[in-house]
Amino acid sequence: MSSGPAACRDRKRSRWTFFRQWLLHPRSVASVTPSSPELGVAMMAEMPAGARRVIELGGGTGALTRSIREHGIADQDLLVLELNPELHRHLREEFPQAWVVQGDATRLRAAAASAGYLQGGPADAVVSGLGLLSMEKAMQRDILASAFDCLREGGRFVQFTYGPRAPVSDRVVAELGLKVRKGEFVLRNVPPATVYVYEKNS
Known part of the structure; x- marks a missing residue:
């Protein structure tokens, strides 16, 4: 992971950008701070x-995007989707070679x-930082259905949540023919987060 004065300045700038957007759009920006490196791992x-x-949903300031790249995913194989215009511009500047x-x-x-x-083929995984837990069931269903339309057979939807329960309702999981598995609980995140993995039933 990069370190030194320049990396420190970039992290501070990202945190401020993220916090400013949370103040402006608290319902659509899921947290006050970007995800931690530990959550990315x-x-x-x-x-x-x-x-x-890999496709990332809700790129924010690029905290998870950096983890994806450090995992070995090349920019030309990474698509980052972001709805917020300012965060989208930030991501374009930060990751000019990726599909932002x-x-x-x-x-x-x-x-x-x-x-x-x-055109390069389906994705192997969709990584999501969206606040699915607070969304209506219909929106959860539409997001996951669209995500699995982009995934290869055997592909995974990897999501984190701050809540005490799974971020996608049981009804949506059943309707889409999915199975869910609880992953790691990450205490070193603000707030602490739990990872969940969704796959199609074979």
């Missing part, structure tokens, strides 16, 4: 073996296809 541990192509797209996660398939990302 826990989410990368849930990637399918040999994962090469402004759009709604309920229409991920259309956004990824329009950008040209899916």
Whole structure:
């Protein structure tokens, strides 16, 4: 992981950008602070073996994006979707070689296809920092359905949540024919977070 004065300045700038957007849009920005490196490591541990192509939902200031790249995913195989215009601009500047797209996660398939990302094939994993737990069931269903439309057979949807329960309702899981597994609890995150993994039933 990068260190030194420049990296410290970048982290402070990212935190301030994120906090400012949380003040402006508290319902759509899920947390006051970006995800910790420890949470990024826990989410990368849930990637399918040999994962090469990844989509990130809710890129924010790029905290998880950096973890994805450090996991070995090349920029040309990484698509980052962000709805917030200022955070989208920040991500474009931070990751100019990646596929950084402004759009709604309920229409991920259309956004990824329009950008040209899916011409390289489906993704192996979708990594999500969205606040699914606070969303209506219909929106949860639309987001996961669109995500799995972009995933290869055996692909995974990796999500974290701050709540005490799974971030996707049991009804949505059943409707989409998914199975869910609880991953690591990350205490060194503000607030502490739990990782969940969703896959299609075989």
